[in-house]
Amino acid sequence: MITRPRTFLEVWSGRTAPERFDAYTRWSLYLLSGFAPFLALAVVGSDPSFVPSLVLPWLALVLAQTVVCILTLRAGIVHFLGGPNVRAVLLVPLCVLSVAVATLGMWTFPVTSADGIPDSSRYYAVLMGLGFGTLAVTPLLTFRRLVLVALLVAAVTGCSAWVGTGVTSTTVGFAVGMGVSGAVMLVAVLGSYRASVWMLGVVWEQERTRVLHARLAVAEERLRFSRDLHDVFGRTLSVVAVKSELAAELAARGRPGAEEQMLEVRRIAQDALREVRAVVAGYRSADxxxxxxxxxxxxxxxxxxxxxxxxxxxxxxxxxxxxxxxxxxxxxxxxxxxxxxxxxxxxxxxxxxxxxxxxxxxxxxxxxxxxxxxxxxxxxxxxxxxxxxxxxxxxxxxxxxxxxxxxxxxRGAPGRAPARELPAPTTERTTRA
CATH class of the missing domain: 3.30.565.10 (Histidine kinase-like ATPase, C-terminal domain)
Incomplete structure (x- = not known):
């Protein structure tokens, strides 16, 4: 049987709300991280003083870093949601490529004097290498550690102004300005990444809570049904067992009364049948x-x-x-x-x-x-x-x-009392902040 391919809209409509939020959040983060090569091309186009022999190697490193960043980010989100730890085979290349992009970027966009710092793209090249590398590990770090990492990256980026120019009052001013602006930008971007991953964890935690609440409701209903059946049948079957044993004993000894006992057993069984039907009818009826x-x-x-x-x-x-x-x-x-x-x-x-x-x-x-x-x-x-x-x-x-x-x-039947609203389930959230 040949079936037509499902369109994206059909697949998207068939997903639950948590699955849609999960896909939207993940791909938003992947696309933002995948924007690094285009930003690198913009950096090259804005600074004509680059070293031609180093541009292509630097762009290749940026492309390789982008691929590793997306893979690491994906593994980090899976780990945050309860999956396995991120393997070192991703973390080690990520660190090496991030440092390589930042280091080679400084030499690709040389600065020989303090006057050339404002027009140079070195600041952005260094920030790209270290910043995108840090974005990839946001699911693995807490908010406090992310702030510390952002401040460290901003400090390193600001100090890059001294490479090739020396430490002067002018370069110190540039370094402080670039460091502060980098810190503000990194804290905002890293915080938004971490908040997105945290919200994703909250959504899935709430979905698990909802499913658990439904299962508990079914289990409670089964327990109530079994308890009602036990209350109906427990005493009745005990009486039937005793009277049947008594009738068998009377028949074995040839004494009168066995017939009366069995007739009593039949009456009890009929009463039990009516009680069971009443219980089932109560569960089948709806109010x-x-x-x-x-x-x-x-x-x-x-x-x-x-x-x-x-x-x-x-x-x-x-x-x-x-x-x-x-x-x-x-x-x-x-x-x-x-x-x-x-x-x-x-x-x-x-x-x-x-x-x-x-x-x-x-x-x-x-x-x-x-x-x-x-x-x-x-x-x-x-x-x-x-x-x-x-x-x-x-x-x-x-x-x-x-x-x-x-x-x-x-005919004026009495109105029903207002339906009592059932309390919404409350559970303790265990999602990591």
Whole structure:
């Protein structure tokens, strides 16, 4: 079977929000580091006094340093997010190439007097070699160490003004000026690099927390279900075992009463069957108030701003279950199949009909092929209750409207208490600063 290649937009739309942020952050840093060769060409073009025999070797070193910088930066980000340590096979060439670019840059753009310092590109050549090399190791250093490294690089860059010119009052002034300007620029750039990597770690930490919260919720529900089954079956099965043993003993001895005991076992088993059906029915049934509260918690945990209107609207008991399933399915679709940032849930009356509307602003740019089985099943469920399901999409917004005839509410059924909002999960962040 031959399938057409997926476009970039389709691949991008299929990624989760953390994956998009990860790709955007990584490639932004890679592109900024990859800009070094173009900056080197600009430096050469701005200073015609360069040594022709040294320009090509210097540009080759800049290109090699750029490749190693990007590889080291990539390995550093992986290490910051919990991956393996950066190997020395990257760090050693990075240090050698950075020093080589800075050193050869000083000789490529010679300065013989203090008057030639302002027009020379030596300052930028030295700053490029040491600065881009430091950028590559930002994920491996803390903010404090980055500031210290930035000050050291700025000091070395400023002192480069003395090479070939000597230490005079004029060159000292140039050195101090270039050192201070370099320090300010390096602290800003290195800080932005480190902040970007730190935010990337925070995003993935929050994603792991969200997944863990969902797994804990499932585990808690399983534990509650098993506890209910134990409470229902524990005593019943113990009684069945005792009475069955008693009936077997009476039958073995030929004494009367075995038949009565077995009839009692049958009655207990029938009662247990009714209790199990009641437990399962309780798990299968849906309550509109509980679903609205759960929708708030789930959507906000997924980073979607959620607003619920009309949660005090009186809804009859029969219509509640159908509308609760509509809320559950709509919220599931918003979390799984959309890129929504806001979602609005509205419960209201339309004559003798109770209506739930769920609207979000995250319609995928590439629509999915085919109809989802969840919406088809929901439509069938609503039709069974005499209601109907409608969906619409317009200007990046998607809406689901579920309506069910509700005679119970029309006769003055008591309104539901406002759904209690579930607290959002709180966890301690362990991402390194």
């Amino acid at each position: 509109l108030g509980a679903e609205l509260a759960g929708a708030r918690s789930v959507l906000r945990s997924a980073g979607i701003e959620t607003t619920v209107h009309g949660d005090e609207t009186p809804v009859g008991q029969e219509a509640q279950e159908a509308l609760a399933w509509a809320v559950r399915e709509a919220v599931t679709n918003v979390v799984r199949h959309s890129t929504a940032s806001t979602c609005t849930i509205t419960v209201h009356r339309d004559g003798a009909t109770s209506v739930v509307e769920v609207v979000n602003d995250g319609v995928p740019t590439t629509p999915r092929s085919g109809a989802g089985s969840g919406l088809l099943g929901l439509a069938e469920r609503l039709e069974g209750a005499g209601g109907r399901l409608e969906t619409w999409a317009d200007a990046g917004r998607f809406g689901l409207v579920a309506s069910v005839p509700d005679d119970g509410a029309a």
